[in-house]
Amino acid sequence: xxxxxxxxxxxxxxxxxxxxxxxxxxxxxxxxxxxxxxxxxxxxxxxxxxxxxxxxxxxxxxxxxxxxxxxxxxxxxxxxxxxxxxxxxxxxxxxxxxxxxxxxxxxxxxxxxxxxxxxxxxxxxxxxxxxxxxxxxxxxxxxxxxxxxxxxxxxxxxxxxxxxxxxxxxxxxxxxxxx
Numbered sequence: 001x002x003x004x005x006x007x008x009x010x011x012x013x014x015x016x017x018x019x020x021x022x023x024x025x026x027x028x029x030x031x032x033x034x035x036x037x038x039x040x041x042x043x044x045x046x047x048x049x050x051x052x053x054x055x056x057x058x059x060x061x062x063x064x065x066x067x068x069x070x071x072x073x074x075x076x077x078x079x080x081x082x083x084x085x086x087x088x089x090x091x092x093x094x095x096x097x098x099x100x101x102x103x104x105x106x107x108x109x110x111x112x113x114x115x116x117x118x119x120x121x122x123x124x125x126x127x128x129x130x131x132x133x134x135x136x137x138x139x140x141x142x143x144x145x146x147x148x149x150x151x152x153x154x155x156x157x158x159x160x161x162x163x164x165x166x167x168x169x170x171x172x173x174x175x176x177x178x179x
Contacts, residue, residue, distance in 0.1 A: 007033055017176070019105045019169040021162070024076055027099070027108030034083035034102055045074035045094045046131055047139025048150060051111050057089035060101045062164050066090075072111035072154055073144075075123055075131070079110065094137035104168055113158035117148050 010033045013020050022030035028038045051072045057063035066089075074092075082088045082100050090099035090109075098110045124141045132138055 003029060014106055017105070017172065019165055019172070021107045021109070021165055023109050023112060023114060027110050028078060028080050030102075030106055030108045031080035031083055031100070034086065034106070036081040036083040036086075038078055038080045041077055041079040041095050043094045043135055043137050044077040044131065044133070045092065045111075045137045046076075047074060047137075047144045048072070048147070049074050049092055049094060049111075049137060051090050051092045051098050053090050054088050056087040060087060060089060061104055061168060062101050062107060062161065063089045063099070065164070066161065067157060070154070070157055071150060072113060073115040073120065073150070074111050074137075075127070076110055077131070080108065105172070107161075107165065113154045113161065115154065116151050117145065120144055120151070 006029055010020055010022070010030055014033065020030055022028070032038050048071050050069055052069045053063060053066055057066060072092075074095075076095075079095050079097050080100075082097055083102055086100040086102040086106075086108075088097065088099075089101050090111075092098050092111075095110060100108045124144065128141060132140065
């Protein structure tokens with residue numbers, strides 16, 4: 001129930017032709033607003049795990065230049081179905097539905113490109129004990145924090161994705177005669 005306001009906000013932005021990037025829970029909310037199911041993933045993904053783009057990614061403006069494979073930061077136990085009409089643009093070994101693009105305006109990323117070393121330390125401190133049950137897709141804190149350069153790599157990918165999303169939004173406003 002506490003997510004109802006966020007879902008209404010995403011609905012209003014989508015209905016108005018706006019652009020939304022949802023990350024992790026945000027992606028699940030966007031998927032839900034678009035009519036897709038959100039559910040527990042068969043496995044938790046926590047830590048640095050590879051994500052690969054699908055062939056459909058190359059057909060989008062937003063993911064056409066995205067790396068074919070990226071070592072991304074994860075912290076989730078849920079997943080979403082790909083919404084009807086959306087393109088499935090990324091997957092991983094532990095979670096088939098890692099990203100989607102709907103109408104070149106709405107993007108859902110299950111993985112985290114925005115994560116920083118400080119953010120990782122904070123999420124480990126706040127949620128680590130309850131989340132890090134040993135499994136093949138769950139890493140321990142030292143493994144997550146032991147390669148600080150990885151955060152810079154994903155942050156670059158996030159900036160590039162945000163630039164493409166911003167350019168798409170600017171182009172859409174120009175076409176609509178809004179400045």
